Amino acid sequence: MPKRGKKYNESAKLIDRTNLYDVNEALDLVTKTAKANFDETVELAVRLGVDPRHADQQVRGTVVLPNGTGKEVRVLVLAKGEKIKEAEAAGADYAGGEELVDKIQQENWFEFDVIIATPDMMGVVGKIGRVLGPKGLMPNPKSGTVTFDVAQAVEETKAGKVEYRVDKAAIINVPIGKVSFGVEKLQENFKAIAEAIIKAKPASAKGRYLRSVTVSSTMGPGIKINGQKLMEK
Numbered sequence: 001m002p003k004r005g006k007k008y009n010e011s012a013k014l015i016d017r018t019n020l021y022d023v024n025e026a027l028d029l030v031t032k033t034a035k036a037n038f039d040e041t042v043e044l045a046v047r048l049g050v051d052p053r054h055a056d057q058q059v060r061g062t063v064v065l066p067n068g069t070g071k072e073v074r075v076l077v078l079a080k081g082e083k084i085k086e087a088e089a090a091g092a093d094y095a096g097g098e099e100l101v102d103k104i105q106q107e108n109w110f111e112f113d114v115i116i117a118t119p120d121m122m123g124v125v126g127k128i129g130r131v132l133g134p135k136g137l138m139p140n141p142k143s144g145t146v147t148f149d150v151a152q153a154v155e156e157t158k159a160g161k162v163e164y165r166v167d168k169a170a171i172i173n174v175p176i177g178k179v180s181f182g183v184e185k186l187q188e189n190f191k192a193i194a195e196a197i198i199k200a201k202p203a204s205a206k207g208r209y210l211r212s213v214t215v216s217s218t219m220g221p222g223i224k225i226n227g228q229k230l231m232e233k
Contacts, residue, residue: 027187030042036218036219044175047170063193066189087154090154117139119146164197194213
């Protein structure tokens with residue numbers, strides 16, 4: 001077991017680990033147990049009753065959080081012709097074509113957080129798939145990052161669109177904001193992502209869907225939420 005710091009141990013004393021909290025109680029505790037000297041990110045972790053090995057039990061989608069993520073997202077758009085101008089007008093940090101793909105490949109350039117590509121660019125983007133994939137940067141139609149509507153994609157990404165995706169352990173990890181947002185804004189963001197995950201429940205999933213729901217700040221302890229109540233709403 002790793003040795004915990006003094007601040008973490010002090011925060012942990014405020015939490016009853018045997019209790020399943022309501023959402024507002026849990027988020028209130030998150031803000032109280034965040035002791036770091038920076039604005040910590042609030043993370044949601046959900047363990048689902050699905051088997052990710054089966055294609056029909058994949059849970060994945062995107063949500064635009066009502067209050068954003070609190071993080072400045074740098075967007076790169078890979079497109080052609082007029083779509084480059086559309087992307088720039090919508091607020092893309094970088095927009096271009098093959099020359100930017102070459103820059104990534106030859107200069108190991110990664111001054112961006114999200115790549116949006118038009119479908120007619122995917123043949124070129126595929127050349128650097130081995131580089132983008134491990135970094136989670138490969139554009140994908142399911143996450144809305146492969147589209148001809150680059151303006152909307154840029155605007156949504158800048159506004160706080162997040163992707164949720166179940167991993168091999170049947171867990172979804174997604175940020176829902178910053179501690180500085182306060183409980184009310186965090187609640188609104190939590191509700192948006194929780195509703196999306198519940199709505200995405202595969203028809204083939206059996207038994208309890210939300211096995212565990214936990215929120216925590218970057219440096220703080222996990223706080224368990226009553227997932228059954230979420231399913232009843």
